[in-house]
Amino acid sequence: SQLAEENPWALSVHEGESVTVNCSYKTSITALQWYRQKSGEGPAQLILIRSNEREKRNGRLRATLDTSSQSSSLSITATRCEDTAVYFCATDQDTGYQNFYFGKGTSLTVIP
């Protein structure tokens, strides 16, 4: 079963609107990383949020983390066509070796 899961599976917004992608995870974590993957490319890091942080920002991006409900969100304001991509959350697992588990991703389409 998935250790991390994004929702919704897919969504579309018009350029300039704001959008939020959610992530739920199943284990105790020390960090959660949001990625963006454009078609045919490797995933690019967006925001890393650690378990002792509740919110982190990077330009138009804002990530939140709620360890009590084991959930995170990624919000994008003033969306642009180039934000069209699949967004993944990836969580580490306290197993003694480094493995970040990915969800299946949310496909975001920004309509011009």
Added chain:
Amino acid sequence: AQTIHQWPVAEIKAVGSPLSLGCTIKGKSSPNLYWYWQATGGTLQQLFYSITVGQVESVVQLNLSASRPKDDQFILSTEKLLLSHSGFYLCAWSSPVGNQAPLFGEGTRLSVL
């Protein structure tokens, strides 16, 4: 600045043929290295990781093997490809210090026919 390069960019191979994919990381000493596999439209599955030269740990068994012959090089290979090996192979690295999420290369698109 650190750079990661994968080769080849894409491969079309026959079932039963051998495969070798490569990855090099420049600008970082003793990085943690990873191989991930991604089916079309799917999630990323970690296959192997390595924290030092000559040492590779398998995470998922997919009839593939990996080796780290140099500090900055990671190789993924198999003697006989299966149809199920098709997909997108991604090499990644992270700093050996602290719990850092992996940084990915450009990927290799593999089609097995």
